[in-house]
Amino acid sequence: MKRRTFIQNSSLLGAGLLAGKFSLASALQEFPTVRLAQSERHFPSEAIERAIREFQQFAADKELGWLFGNCFPNTLDTTVYPEDKDGKPYTYVITGDIDAMWLRDSCAQVWPYLPFMAEDNQLQRLIAGLVNKQSECINIDPYANAFYNDPTKVGEWGSDHTDMKPGIHERKWEIDSLCYTIRLGYAYWKATDDTAPFGSEWVTAQRNILKTFKEQQRKENLGPYRFERTTARGSDTLQVDGYGYPVNPVGLICSSFRPSDDATVFSFLIPSNLFAVVSLRQSAEMLANIANEQALALELLELANEVEHAVKEYGIVDHPMHGRVYAYEVDGFGSYMMMDDANIPSLLSLPYLGAVEVDDPIYQRTRAYVLSAGNPFFFKGSAAEGIGGPHIGRDMIWPMGITMRGLTSIDDNEIKKCIDLLKRTHGETGFMHESFHKDDPKKFTRSWFAWANTLFGEFLWKTYKEKPYLLK
Template identity: 30%
Template sequence: MVRLQQRRTRLLAIAIFLACFLSYACYGRDSRDVVTWQVSSTTTTRAPVDQVLQSTEILLSEKIPKARHSKAVQDVLPSSKPTEILLQEKAPHVQNSKETETPLPRSKPSETLLPEKVPQVQLFRPTEIILPESLAKAPIATLSSKVTMPVHPTVYDLSTMPTMPPSSATNGSLTTAPSMRIPPMSLTPSNFTVPTCIGYEQLQMSHREPLSAGKRQFPYSRPLPECRTFNLSSMETLIERMNDTVKDPDLFRLFENSYPNTLDTMIKWRGYAVETDPVTMNETVTDQELTYVITGDIDAMWLRDSASQVNSYLPLLVASSESESLASLWRGLINIQARYIVISPYCHSFQPPAESGIPPTKNGAYHNNHPNPAYNPNLVFDCKWELDSLASFLQISTAYYQRTNDLAFFDRYSWVSAVEAAVDAAGAMRVGTYSKEGKVEKSAWTFTGWTNRGSETLTNDGLGNPTKENGMVRTAFRPSDDACIYQFLVPANMMWAKYLEEASFIMEKLDDAKAENLTTVMRDFAYGIRRGIDRDAIVHHRDFGDIFAYEVDGYGGQNLMDDGEKAHDMMQEEVNGQLQMVLDSTTGKGVVHESVNAWNEYDWSRAWFGWANGLLGELILKLAERDEAAGESGDRWFAQSFQ
């Protein structure tokens, strides 16, 4: 009996231990637990052992992945490359354990040394950090005032972790060696609360309160500030102001959810570029900012989409050298797009940069599509030649310059090389299908796809329908990713010509022989496109007179349709009707879908799609400006009800 009681006691003790361990290790704790630390560079007071991990020393060496230089991202740790983190116990009363392999959530196996009695969770308390010497020279004042580490297995917000951003000097760089020690920092816990950092699609399904006061009862679907991928104080100020402007509660909630959606959920990674010496293979962390922006529910970055998503925030863009500013995010996007264009100028969507440590996303269509030249699927997500993708790169470039007057940025990294690659790629696609002798010309890019849809491949062995050279640029696919019928896509050529001219004003100010030559080439290119449009793309319609065709081929073939990516200015009655339609087509989610069946509001695609949400925000802000100009006595859009 005694043995049985002892055995039961042991079993009960083991059961209690396992229950406690599993409730901690398997995230069974209160879902709102997060550790927030107050950072001080002068004291070394330690927190109680029962609240946090023991004081540790983290060694950051060449073996730490490139993602260690990240600024503010979601899912960096869960999807990092294999890392070796040496955690050496400093407290005398806790002994080091043997070397154990402890994979971080959704990451490849990592080699980690942890104290034997400490639960293996994602909370580390650094008290002494070894960093590269030049990185350590960054002023302590650049450290965040708080460190917030959510303990959720799928979403991590590192935006307020203490970082040592690189010098803002024009040619500054940070090397991985030699290393030096930084004085210990005290991390004193100030509270114990955890954000509900769930995935955004799950958040949408939760129908979170408070609901809007209108008949549609839209949920509040913004993540908590701790869980957002980028926090911008000017955005919050703007939303508060619009709450007083937009009287309809459902329309305001739609704006509140939609406009910040890209900042809230789609800034997948931010960090700094890493250069590798081709001889020694030593890595150098530069001060070149990088920003990787996903489209939403597809974990890849489109040139056009990411540019349009961020360009929606143009009213909030101001010059700033701060690492957590919108200007920094914008520079990072220009830099990463420049890198991609140099790599594959004919491709339109790309994988995360190597510095992020995020693994590439698998594209199920990769083996069915056959572009020529081929692409590396570890760098490129999908490859369809769409002229407006290159135009979008120039668009965000000129927008940044016009708002900030930051000319030095464009001469600092690879912007000039990217423009050159874009101009060369587009220029090669001005060649018509046939030579003067009637022979088929070799095309710089072709595409064939194994598909049962005609819109997913090109005719004539990947060339597309014939075109006659006229100064315009052939583009294989529309912005919708559908194949062009006639490859002189008029809106894309207009956009390319416009931003070629605008970007040439930046180029001409750069003190460089290549830039000087490019300035002339860009302006001549734009002139040739405009001349081709005037000659071949203006057609006479029996009801509307002279209009622009959507697509032409230079032979007289015309496609009169529209596949607009941006709405034109409309009369107030039409605007009201369209807003009403958008409000009634969200199926209660309170955000804008990518597309909706005009005959069935419940038949839609992509509830998590940043570009469409950004366009809604742009529209609301534009109408608010008109209301302000109209004054109290004029017709005001937002004084009315949309119930």
């Protein structure tokens, strides 16, 4: 099964997400029920239900209230599978239309619920279970990006030439997969003071993360990871014997694939390296304060400092129109890729991930570039404008990119513009999608994509809490 499946508006939409075509002109029901029936939802949370009622009561725009009520709980409604093993919670989270758990996606899907844990002990336990599950997965193989809940199941691809193990769905090495697990665990700890998920299994996972990052600096050799796939799609395999194009070992970390699951061109993916700097420091803080692993924490801090220095040295380039900006990818030899992709981490998302300050001049110049026609994957059509990426292709805008633009904006007009764009482009379904055509939102991919839905809900809730006047 391909991860990205193109679905036209006329398709049948699964998992109870859409009962029929939505029409604002409907005389019988202006906003039809499209959310999964209560009896079929995977995980009920009264804290989230209260948030939905509060938002809908406040929002003057009833369509926005309807969209929030559909999108914000979508991860809990449709994708979580909590269980207990010997009294310890474990939570398996699918992305939507594929029965596999991406480390990145699962973290991002539950992230917006962290502020509600104080009101809901079961929600806290659900997220603790995901932290436990991710540590378990990392210790199976830190190079894998997606896993099954069944530890004996073998990957379905069949054409992947890499060291696959049971329990792994896909083995595309992506820096951000490991970074996201640290980000979630760190935020969980800060919000709850609960150290239960951070025992020996978690410490072992941190050791594996450090080992993997150091191997992928490729200072002494190419490292143990290689990947090739028999495929007609060039971005699904690595060139040059399965290692990707050569890099100069300058201290940056190779990421063979992007967060879109597309192969990198130049393996030093700058947004992911900046994300790694933040994550390494967060892991070090936890190891020192929770596990008393002082030596390991120091190693993580040293690597963070090395990568940060290398980004400043090799990851910032002179753009002829925008000045000093972050490149998207570099090879350490002097070559670099100028673009941005809607998938997160992206250059646009750096402040959201805590990797840079939003008012940092280099970031602001980079932001101006990626939101301009100079970015080959910034599309502007009659329906909307926004960032896409090569994974789906030309003229396909990703709602996540519009949402991230709003989440990282400090301009009220831009935030309002992003909300309006997202409201206009749900393709009459009541949900966000992976991507839609710049001229026709009814031409979209993935009817069931929980990350995009929950991220949109996070954006609306943040706006409500911080700038409620924009919802009037």
